[in-house]
Amino acid sequence: xxxxxxxxxxxxxxxxxxxxxxxxxxxxxxxxxxxxxxxxxxxxxxxxxxxxxxxxxxxxxxxxxxxxxxxxxxxxxxxxxxxxxxxxxxxxxxxxxxxxxxxxxxxxxxxxxxxxxxxxxxxxxxxxxxxxxxxxxxxxxxxxxxxxxxxxxxxxxxxxxxxxxxxxxxxxxxxxxxxxxxxxxxxxxxxxxxxx
Amino acid sequence: xxxxxxxxxxxxxxxxxxxxxxxxxxxxxxxxxxxxxxxxxxxxxxxxxxxxxxxxxxxxxxxxxxxxxxxxxxxxxxxxxxxxxxxxxxxxxxxxxxxxxxxxxxxxxxxxxxxxxxxxxxxxxxxxxxxxxxxxxxxxxxxxxxxxxxxxxxxxxxxxxxxxxxxxxxxxxxxxxxxxxxxxxxxxxxxxxxxx
Numbered sequence: 001x002x003x004x005x006x007x008x009x010x011x012x013x014x015x016x017x018x019x020x021x022x023x024x025x026x027x028x029x030x031x032x033x034x035x036x037x038x039x040x041x042x043x044x045x046x047x048x049x050x051x052x053x054x055x056x057x058x059x060x061x062x063x064x065x066x067x068x069x070x071x072x073x074x075x076x077x078x079x080x081x082x083x084x085x086x087x088x089x090x091x092x093x094x095x096x097x098x099x100x101x102x103x104x105x106x107x108x109x110x111x112x113x114x115x116x117x118x119x120x121x122x123x124x125x126x127x128x129x130x131x132x133x134x135x136x137x138x139x140x141x142x143x144x145x146x147x148x149x150x151x152x153x154x155x156x157x158x159x160x161x162x163x164x165x166x167x168x169x170x171x172x173x174x175x176x177x178x179x180x181x182x183x184x185x186x187x188x189x190x191x192x193x194x195x196x
Numbered sequence: 197x198x199x200x201x202x203x204x205x206x207x208x209x210x211x212x213x214x215x216x217x218x219x220x221x222x223x224x225x226x227x228x229x230x231x232x233x234x235x236x237x238x239x240x241x242x243x244x245x246x247x248x249x250x251x252x253x254x255x256x257x258x259x260x261x262x263x264x265x266x267x268x269x270x271x272x273x274x275x276x277x278x279x280x281x282x283x284x285x286x287x288x289x290x291x292x293x294x295x296x297x298x299x300x301x302x303x304x305x306x307x308x309x310x311x312x313x314x315x316x317x318x319x320x321x322x323x324x325x326x327x328x329x330x331x332x333x334x335x336x337x338x339x340x341x342x343x344x345x346x347x348x349x350x351x352x353x354x355x356x357x358x359x360x361x362x363x364x365x366x367x368x369x370x371x372x373x374x375x376x377x378x379x380x381x382x383x384x385x386x387x388x389x390x391x392x
Contacts, residue, residue, distance in 0.1 A: 001287065001290045001291070002258070002259075002287060003248075003249065003258075003259050003260050003265070004260075005241070005244045005245045005248050005249055005260055006245055006249060006258065008241045008244070009238075009241045009242065009244075009245050012234065012237055012238045012241050013238070015234060016223050016226060016227075016234075017219075017222050017223060017226050018215075018219050018222065018223070019214075019223075023213075023214050025287070026213050026214065026284070027212050027213060027214070027215075028245075029282075029283060029284050029287070030212060030213050031212070031242070031245070032245060032249055032258050032283070033282075033283075035246055035249075038208065038211060038212075039242055039245065039246050040242075040243075040246050041208055042205075042208045042209070042242055043239050043242035043243045043246060045201070045204045045205045045208050046205065046227070046235055046236075046238055046239035046242065047236075047239045048201045048204070048205075049201045049202055049205050049224075049227070049228060049235065050231055050235050050236050050239060052199075052201050053199065053201055053202060053228055053231075062198070062199075062202065062228050063198075063199050064199050064200075064201055069199070086225075086229075087225060087228070087229075088222070088225050091197070091198060091221070091225070094197045095197070
């Protein structure tokens with residue numbers, strides 16, 4: 001009904017996160033309507049990302065240079081490494097602007113259900129980076145079962161390296177109402193309470 | 197922080213309907229992660245649409261041929277024309293699969309607020325299509341103030357052509373609960389009640 005080109009575009013758009021068949025159709029229509037100002041620039045931007053962006057061979061970040069601009073930046077703290085699940089977590093840390101060290105992207109989390117074991121996360125590659133200059137590894141995996149299992153596994157795995165392995169604190173999110181928080185978070189925040 | 201290519205991609209994605217800065221970021225990350233299976237095919241599909249899809253010079257539909265496959269289809273009823281706001285409405289009518297005539301896309305609705313007057317809708321082009329073979333025009337503009345204003349304007353505009361001008365019926369949507377319907381719709385459905 002809409003022709004094979006638009007049909008194909010809708011089908012690909014519906015595979016994007018957060019877009020179902022209906023929103024994919026709406027987006028496709030919008031793109032065809034704004035051919036010059038949106039569709040063609042987007043096609044170009046996608047090709048540019050496809051051509052230039054690669055995975056950093058040191059940390060696993062995405063960038064147009066390898067090693068990535070974070071790994072290559074001499075002003076970043078060379079003694080501390082933050083281990084994250086994926087590049088999305090790395091971006092979130094960078095947006096927060098509070099971490100000045102470098103990263104290590106796991107590319108996943110341990111998950112018995114999905115059959116992801118320690119070998120799949122390439123932890124040997126992480127260990128190989130601990131060459132003496134690094135004195136702390138902050139494991140910033142998510143506060144989910146898989147995330148915390150992975151964090152504990154990494155802490156054990158690096159136990160004999162003689163470096164500090166730490167994790168992000170659990171507690172009340174800044175701006176968070178207690179009413180809407182789950183019991184586990186409130187418990188963690190109370191146990192980790194600090195004196196003013 | 198993410199490099200100029202990914203930054204540009206995020207910025208364009210956030211201009212798509214239904215996507216804000218956060219979901220654009222999520223989509224961009226997903227695309228970079230699925231470079232071979234999603235990003236490059238999507239870039240190709242966008243270019244294909246950009247290269248091939250044009251506006252039908254007869255009805256205003258989008259298709260890779262001109263006149264579009266609906267206008268060119270000899271099996272479609274040549275005596276009835278459905279006037280729609282945009283190609284999205286045309287697609288919706290086609291999905292419903294109940295209309296066998298041809299279309300006329302206005303490309304907008306009368307709107308004093310947005311400064312869209314009769315001249316902007318190209319109603320002369322609609323009138324020029326009424327060459328004697330067409331005996332009915334169904335105005336299928338949305339049931340909004342602008343949509344109904346436009347419908348009444350078109351009915352007046354075509355009053356002296358000697359053809360039937362009709363509009364879609366208002367009533368309870370199929371599957372709709374009365375509880376959630378506004379009073380205007382219930383009133384319209386009661387006034388247009390039918391005997392079994």
